[in-house]
Amino acid sequence: xxxxxxxxxxxxxxxxxxxxxxxxxxxxxxxxxxxxxxxxxxxxxxxxxxxxxxxxxxxxxxxxxxxxxxxxxxxxxxxxxxxxxxxxxxxxxxxxxxxxxxxxxxxxxxxxxxxxxxxxxxxxxxxxxxxxxxxxxxxxxxxxxxxxxxxx
Amino acid sequence: xxxxxxxxxxxxxxxxxxxxxxxxxxxxxxxxxxxxxxxxxxxxxxxxxxxxxxxxxxxxxxxxxxxxxxxxxxxxxxxxxxxxxxxxxxxxxxxxxxxxxxxxxxxxxxxxxxxxxxxxxxxxxxxxxxxxxxxxxxxxxxxxxxxxxxxxxxxxxxxxxxxxxxxxxxxxxxxxxxxxxxxxxxxxxxxxxxxxxxxxxxxxxxxxxxxxxxxxxxxxxxxxxxxxxxxxxxxxxxxxxxxxxxxxxxxxxxxxxxxxxxxx
Numbered sequence: 001x002x003x004x005x006x007x008x009x010x011x012x013x014x015x016x017x018x019x020x021x022x023x024x025x026x027x028x029x030x031x032x033x034x035x036x037x038x039x040x041x042x043x044x045x046x047x048x049x050x051x052x053x054x055x056x057x058x059x060x061x062x063x064x065x066x067x068x069x070x071x072x073x074x075x076x077x078x079x080x081x082x083x084x085x086x087x088x089x090x091x092x093x094x095x096x097x098x099x100x101x102x103x104x105x106x107x108x109x110x111x112x113x114x115x116x117x118x119x120x121x122x123x124x125x126x127x128x129x130x131x132x133x134x135x136x137x138x139x140x141x142x143x144x145x146x147x148x149x150x151x152x
Numbered sequence: 153x154x155x156x157x158x159x160x161x162x163x164x165x166x167x168x169x170x171x172x173x174x175x176x177x178x179x180x181x182x183x184x185x186x187x188x189x190x191x192x193x194x195x196x197x198x199x200x201x202x203x204x205x206x207x208x209x210x211x212x213x214x215x216x217x218x219x220x221x222x223x224x225x226x227x228x229x230x231x232x233x234x235x236x237x238x239x240x241x242x243x244x245x246x247x248x249x250x251x252x253x254x255x256x257x258x259x260x261x262x263x264x265x266x267x268x269x270x271x272x273x274x275x276x277x278x279x280x281x282x283x284x285x286x287x288x289x290x291x292x293x294x295x296x297x298x299x300x301x302x303x304x305x306x307x308x309x310x311x312x313x314x315x316x317x318x319x320x321x322x323x324x325x326x327x328x329x330x331x332x333x334x335x336x337x338x339x340x341x342x343x344x345x346x347x348x349x350x351x352x353x354x355x356x357x358x359x360x361x362x363x364x365x366x367x368x369x370x371x372x373x374x375x376x377x378x379x380x381x382x383x384x385x386x387x388x389x390x391x392x393x394x395x396x397x398x399x400x401x402x403x404x405x406x407x408x409x410x411x412x413x414x415x416x
Contacts, residue, residue, distance in 0.1 A: 001158060018158035018200075019190070042188040043332070045253060054227070054256040060187045061257070064158040065180075065202060108252065115231075129333065130251025 003067045007032070008076030016063045023047045023058035025066070026073060034074040034103045038132070045131030048104040049073045055111035057130075074103035077110065085151040086110050086144070095144035097135035105131050109145045110152075119149050154196040160205045164287045164310055167201050171308050174199035179310065181223060181262030184254050209261070209312060214238050217318060222261025222311045230255060239280070241322035241340060245272050248326055250333050261311040264296065267303045267358050269389060270334035274359030275324065276316065279340035279351025283315045297358035319344040321373075325409035327354075327402050329393055336394050339406035341365075341414065343373060350407060355388050355399045365407050375411050378404060 001020075004013045007030060014029050026032045026049070037059055038046030047059040050072040058071075078084035083091070086106050096102045105128065112127040113119060119127075124145045125138070133141060157174070161167035171177035177199040180186055189195045203209060209223040214234035229235055230247030249255055249263075249272050263273045264284065274297055276282065282293035287310045296304050305311070322342035326335050335354035339362075342349045350365040368381040385400035394402070 017155070019153045019156055021187075040191060042184075042191070045251070048253055055253050056256055057253045059191075060183060060253075062158060062180075062183065062187065062200075062202075064160060065183065065204060067160070112252065127252055130253045 001064055003063050005066050005068065006070045008072060014063075018064065020063040021059055022049070022051075022056075022061040022063050022066045022071070025063045026058060026071070032073050032075050036100055036103055038100060038104070038134075043130075043132065044101070044104070045108060045128075046101050046104040048107040048131065050107060050111060055108050072107075074107060077106070084110070086113070086148040089144040089148035089151065090141075093140045093144035093147055095137065095140040097133075097137045101131060101133045101135075105133070105141055109141075109148065113145065113149050113152050119146070121146060153190045154193060156190075156197050157199045158202065159199060160202045162205050162207075164206060164312070167203055167206060167310060168287065168308055170199065170201045174201075177201055179203055179265075181265070182225060182257040182259040183262075184250065184258035185262065185266050185268065203261075203310065218242065218316045219313050220260050220316070221313050223259050226250075226255035226258050226260070226263075227252070229260065238318050239316060239322060241319075241324045241342070242276055242280075242316060245276055245324040245326075245338075245340070248272065248324075248328070248333075260314055264314065265303060265305060265311050267297050267299075267301050268334075269300055269357055269359075270329070270332075270336070270354045271359075272324075272326065272335055272338055272353060273314075275335075275338045275340040275351040275353035277314065277351070278353075278359045278361055279342045279349050280316045280319055280322065280344060281349065282317070284311055285313045285315060286311050294361060297360070300357040302358070317344060321414050323410040323413035325406040325413065327406055337399055337402040337406050339365075339403060339410050341369065341373065341407060341410040348373060352403055355383075355403050357387070357389065362403065362407070365404070369407075369411070373411050373414055375408050375415065378408050378411065 036046040038044035042060040175198040178197040213219040236243040277293040284291040319342040326338040337354040340351045348369040353359045385396040388396035
């Protein structure tokens with residue numbers, strides 16, 4: 001099956017199996033391995049990317065469903081020299097321990113800040129319900145999101 | 153995942169044709185249940201027919217009633233100022249389904265067609281006596297859910313929209329599973345055309361109206377009217393999350409919370 005989509009601003013047309021997942025396309029075909037697979041059950045949120053402006057679990061979207069879509073991954077939001085304000089806030093607040101959940105957390109948090117009014121601590125905790133940190137480092141993650149909220 | 157053929161239908165007629173032409177076809181809406189099921193190899197369809205490319209299945213119309221297109225994601229319902237104004241309980245319910253990412257992809261049509269016993273929308277479809285519009289006919293909300301993962305839909309029938317009457321008032325109370333956010337029990341209490349209707353999800357094989365709670369609240373929506381009222385547990389679900397007796401208890405507690413929301 002042929003899938004045409006835009007990823008981080010670049011157009012791609014790829015031949016993939018009918019049962020390919022978006023995350024497989026990103027990681028295995030485009031070598032964008034910043035998007036992680038943390039579980040096999042669509043629960044952990046490590047694979048979150050933006051698809052047509054919305055945070056989605058790329059492990060629970062078929063590649064075919066992303067045909068025609070505009071996808072942004074963790075690689076597409078900033079550079080090593082110019083971090084995205086959310087990345088900068090995660091660094092400043094030490095919002096990561098092992099770092100495995102971080103790409104999904106950051107992509108989810110950016111969507112949360114962009115789509116929320118009056119984001120307070122409770123709203124951040126509620127909004128990140130779909131992202132699990134196995135290190136249980138939630139406290140600093142919430143601090144980072146609240147900090148980035150004021151800089152985005 | 154097992155192998156399957158993926159198709160993107162561009163019309164209802166084409167979707168029906170693709171599915172009927174397959175050995176074992178399924179429709180794909182948002183995929184928030186189907187794709188995890190495929191990943192776990194709990195289903196092995198030969199063909200998956202994606203409904204996302206069909207014009208006119210998505211969107212919200214608010215007038216005398218609230219009509220939600222079958223492919224409308226939960227986040228759109230939760231965030232719609234028009235829905236918040238007309239049926240705030242429906243927007244509230246949609247905003248508490250799963251997590252943010254699920255709400256960005258999951259759809260009302262997919263949710264009700266699946267008749268997961270722990271899904272949220274069925275409580276509203278039953279309590280508000282919504283009309284389920286399909287590519288073939290209209291089905292009354294209270295006749296739609298038949299059993300565990302079983303609805304009144306015929307093979308190949310496609311939900312196109314769900315139309316909710318606007319109640320005088322309504323509220324939804326939910327006891328979520330803390331891990332999955334599915335409803336262990338969810339109760340919507342609504343006052344519609346002068347009558348009180350209570351829709352229950354999470355507790356039984358599929359969503360249902362509670363005759364006991366409706367009788368207790370017939371004299372007026374007050375929490376005191378629920379004192380001592382119990383719900384029979386004979387037909388309720390027991391699993392590792394909650395026994396039937398505990399679910400029966402939760403139904404009464406959630407009803408009380410929903411009524412309290414209306415009083416507050």
